[in-house]
Amino acid sequence: MQPNDVVIIATGMPVGPLQTGEQDGPVGAATLARALVLGLKANPVILTDPTNVEIISAAVRSAGLFVYPLEPSLEHPTAACVMPFPIDPAEATTAGAGLIERLRPKALITIERAGANEHGEYHAALGRSLTQWCAKVDILFEQAREAGILTIGVGDGGNELGCGLIRDAVFEAAPNGRRCQCPCGGSVVPSFIPDVLIIAAISNWGTYGVEACLAALTGRAEVLHDREIDLRVHIACAAAGAHNDGPLLLDPGTDAVAAPYHGHILDLMALMVENGADLGGLYRRDKWPWLDR
């Protein structure tokens, strides 16, 4: 990564024509965009379904970045672009080729997004079809891979773009992994194979881990967002219409875990950035005077 290089982030889980997305994905996309700006002077370009643009824009602003249209966002040091990507496959093919040509992205990262299975169908974790509402970012990711650009997937359930790397493990672990609940009769695992897959118990946590690594590598703790920012982003995301998954409420929270608890995960990661992965490092051996008798 050089200053002003573009990283494309794709997120958003469309759950129907009126219900928009969940907070898992948009929150992590927003805080990762912040980390890429603070840590690497990157230009984040966030792609999503047309119904999720408002939610993700709210999340990005709450993470501390301006949201601008594409061209001005590339000129502004602390802005990200949030834009819809086409649902129609032919339009997606044209748009994807145009973005790669114009932006020459250094990496593409997808967070908690459904991906096309062997029949081209997109599914929720339990196998319901989402195809008609999904932006076809898989096409862009395939184009990027053909162009030799790094592709990264972040997921937690097996139906997310990137989980093709662990197809057999998903079949073993997920009840509806091998056979969906829609007429296509295929698996819920997307066909696309990324260069790297980050699996987490909650997808946002996977992106928090990437932020923590960037913070450690750059030696700057602020690259990893803190619990206050995290709560703010969750609240803004919920207020913009993103649900908390399980109970389908607009409460601030992800995957039915209330927002403040995500702050605990961030606190632990911040300790690791500061002290190393061994949290016992908090008590360095030469600072245990109570043992010197």
Ligand SMILES: [Zn+2]
């Ligand atoms: Zn299906």
